[in-house]
Amino acid sequence: MEKSKQPFCWVLLAFFILSCLVARTHGRMKEQGLHHFYKSTLKPDSGIDSSLFQATDDLVDQTNILPQEGLKEGDWIKALPGQPPVKFSQYGGYVTVNKAAGRALYYYFVEAEQPSKETLPLLLWLNGGPGCSSLAYGAMQELGPFRVKSDGKTLFKNKYSWNYAANVLFLESPAGVGFSYSNTTSDYSKMGDKITAADNYMFLVNWQERFPEYKNRPFYISGESYAGHYVPQLAHTILYHNEKANRTIINLKGIIIGNAVINDETDTRGMYDYFATHALIPDRVVSQIQKYCDFSPNASNQSPVCIAALEAVFPNIGNINIYNIYAPLCFSTNITSHPKKASILNFDPCSNYYVYAYLNRPDVQEAMHANVTKLTHDWEPCSDVLTTWLDSSSTIIPLLQEFMANGIRVWVFSGDIDGRVPVTSTKYSLNKMHLHVKTTWHPWFLKGEVGGYTEVYKGDLTFATVRDAGHQVPSFQPTRGLSLIKHFLGGTPLPNTKRSN
Amino acid sequence: MEKSKQPFCWVLLAFFILSCLVARTHGRMKEQGLHHFYKSTLKPDSGIDSSLFQATDDLVDQTNILPQEGLKEGDWIKALPGQPPVKFSQYGGYVTVNKAAGRALYYYFVEAEQPSKETLPLLLWLNGGPGCSSLAYGAMQELGPFRVKSDGKTLFKNKYSWNYAANVLFLESPAGVGFSYSNTTSDYSKMGDKITAADNYMFLVNWQERFPEYKNRPFYISGESYAGHYVPQLAHTILYHNEKANRTIINLKGIIIGNAVINDETDTRGMYDYFATHALIPDRVVSQIQKYCDFSPNASNQSPVCIAALEAVFPNIGNINIYNIYAPLCFSTNITSHPKKASILNFDPCSNYYVYAYLNRPDVQEAMHANVTKLTHDWEPCSDVLTTWLDSSSTIIPLLQEFMANGIRVWVFSGDIDGRVPVTSTKYSLNKMHLHVKTTWHPWFLKGEVGGYTEVYKGDLTFATVRDAGHQVPSFQPTRGLSLIKHFLGGTPLPNTKRSN
Secondary structure, three states: OOOOOOOOHHHHHHHHHHHHHHHHHHHHHHHHHHHHHHHHHOOOOOOOOHHHHOOOOOOOOOOOOOOOOOHHHHHEEOOOOOOOOOOOOEEEEEEEEEOOOOEEEEEEEEOOOOOHHHHOOEEEEEOOOOOEOOHHHHHHHHOOOEEEOOOOOOEEEOOOOHHHOOEEEEEOOOOOOOOOEEOOHHHHHOOOHHHHHHHHHHHHHHHHHHOHHHOOOOEEEEEEOOHHHHHHHHHHHHHHHHHHHOOOOOOEEEEEEEOOOOEHHHHHHHHHHHHHHOOOOOHHHHHHHHHHOOOOOOOOOOOHHHHHHHHHHHHHHOOOOOOOOOOOOOOOOOOOOOOOOOEOOEOOOOHHHHHHHHHOOHHHHHHHOOOOOOOOOOOOOEOOOOOOOOOOOOEOHHHHHHHHHOOOEEEEEEEOOOOOOOHHHHHHHHHOOOOOEEEEEEEEEEOOEEEEEEEEEOOOEEEEEEOOOOOOHHHHOHHHHHHHHHHHHHOOOOOOOHHHO | OOOOOOOOHHHHHHHHHHHHHHHHHHHHHHHHHHHOHHHHHOOOOOOOOHHHHOOOOOOOOOOOOOOOOOHHHHHEEOOOOOOOOOOOOEEEEEEEEEOOOOEEEEEEEEOOOOOHHHHOOEEEEEOOOOOEOOHHHHHHHHOOOEEEOOOOOOEEEOOOOHHHOOEEEEEOOOOOOOOOEEOOHHHHHOOOHHHHHHHHHHHHHHHHHHOHHHOOOOEEEEEEOOHHHHHHHHHHHHHHHHHHHOOOOOOEEEEEEEOOOOEHHHHHHHHHHHHHHOOOOOHHHHHHHHHHOOOOOOOOOOOHHHHHHHHHHHHHHOOOOOOOOOOOOOOOOOOOOOOOOOEOOEOOOOHHHHHHHHHOOHHHHHHOOOOOOOOOOOOOOEOOOOOOOOOOOOEOHHHHHHHHHOOOEEEEEEEOOOOOOOHHHHHHHHHOOOOOEEEEEEEEEEOOEEEEEEEEEOOOEEEEEEOOOOOOHHHHOHHHHHHHHHHHHHOOOOOOOHHHO
């Protein structure tokens, strides 16, 4: 991996050490589940670069819009192995995003039940990393219609699946993630935000050709963690090409990002503050970090005092699940011969292992029309193929401002017990936007309980926390997650009294 | 209730409003379960008053040491109604602490199993309030050997009961709390820290006479919340009388207090900071509080800006359980005709109602030798009889310092998801002691997981958090609570590696 003197190099070092700690503690699979999220800070070429926000120009004109007739039918999934009966359709398959290179992205599409599928919007979900799979997390452990049981071969129903609110499209992106691939393997060392946005856009344009009935459907983009970069950059690309073509190629209405990487400096400061205020590390360590570390985009080096303080953090957080600081750990990574009793309301910390087993089964891959090129590597929750990340802007705030100016709905949410991109970080990052309050901070309710807190800003930007949820909000609080997305998609404020939910 | 211009009057007002909110939301029983803890700030006569730490002088010489021969046998509880079989003895009854007034305190004593009861220490547990019952919380919902099922008449075993670590004595204190009473009802309007310490001391001296086999047993005092006042003040009284008598009347070895009221100013500041850092209230509200409110013992008034900021807090926290900010609420306050499936590891938020039903049953009271004078009021988890609290020092730090200087073991713990006396408050209060670190901050482990974090100070004072525990630590984290008390009683450091627990 190319290493150059770059901003954040010391922070990167810190997170490498952390990743090692986590790996040692939880074994290989856990490492994959966690450490790739940490890649959100692995940005050898980061720093403010406004050109990053310039959408790739020649996408729609080039040869990558391909005929899609008849392909939809071939993508129809009769049933996933081990699934319970359901009343909606599923599709899975590949969309070529760059014919010359042979880059194709795998998608899994879950329609809402009939007749709602005709009236509900289209929602894209993206996981982050960079390098993590929307099948692994979004579809199979968060908001998809099924979860995998502990036997790694049977599925159970998620009655809080987001396909009660939308037709949901899960995309493994960029190439090199999950089942998505490039026949030009050198592509794997050339990935970054820009190519991801371009490929995701080409995916959407082609997918719409394959599913023309969704062409004018209100479209929303959702995602978490490093998808805080993917989602706005894709949205920006959509807006750019709509404007350039002077027509609505994709009918984008809004974006929603959760526990999202938004603004590196405040995200990082917020993370250490969260550790201290949640009694994970001593206040004196965070005081030193805040005093001696420079997390600004212009920083090129860190003082020894800063490095010592950062190093003092790791032993304290290396043995908890930083994505849900109160969650139990997974102690039995083997799948079971018989499925354990499972419940949507009690997230199983070993789920990642069940999903890994399930998605590597040949019958599952066949049913999903996945791995058609016989990849030389296993399907992984987070990619081992991608080793570099070439471009990553230090902030996506200008994009959020662009959407607000263009009437695109913007929601930012945060599971409040995530330590990786915690609510403190999101609050600090939003503060940077100097927003004006429209609807002041208040609890929002679901079934008589506080689901979280929310504040709406003039613009319109809605911020909402989800109480007692970790990084992967729908994993830990499926009912609250579904309520949140329903209000987002419906354009309705989160309820400020117990009676109206 | 006498009202005078006193420090904290505005804070008191604030908490009154909060109590009303809580009461409106959760009904009467919930009010009792919560609002009396709030009495920890109901201190009409508070402010620094060093005379509060002067132990009542003439206790042991007066007529309140009464003959106890033969009373122990009468206190033996054959079995509690609805209990499963156990291998230890239980006792319950009254100890007169003031013969002239007719003040008697109810105790419930749970011995460790044979033969451990001979070798394990004696541990007193006190709940706070002021006005809350150690039977209600400590014995029946936290660390006692049984929990009450949802039918309000059967019990199930707590396999993490602290009587695996000690012979445990639960005391309802002062008179007016639970089954404890005074025949001079005017006593109920004269209670405060000082009389509580004196009565608790007289209880202990007489109880030792009744149970002489415990006379030289190593003795420890534990408690939570406002027992942060009771425990040190009782310990101080013990030390005082030992010294005065020049002999060990009570063999005090250590104290341990959890989520404890320690130092009003820092406790209060820490609470608001906790609310903000846990995304319950906006940062701008806490900024105003920290800027415009004066929580020092000398403050006599608060500015309108401060009051407005305090008022902005309540709507945000009135609908969550402030004693465990992530806990579900109790929605069905009725006891069930058949017991629901119950588990020690999943605390039932409606437990307070089951305990209320159980302890008001005539057969239970008879078996426990309780309510022998036929009180004119129900047994309540927190007293409705006590309406004033005459004295409450603004800090107990000098007492902690006294114990450290006298070789008394001092442990301070904190369940880290309590919002009432949160970990932030305890950290701020300990900072006031200007301690020097002996063993630096590190996670402590139980069964491979982080049980919490700990730091030991020269002196010796141990601070420990309990991860994912609310105000009532053994309710929410019974395994971690038991491990903590075992290490405290054993005088062994909390383990800093996974392997040693």
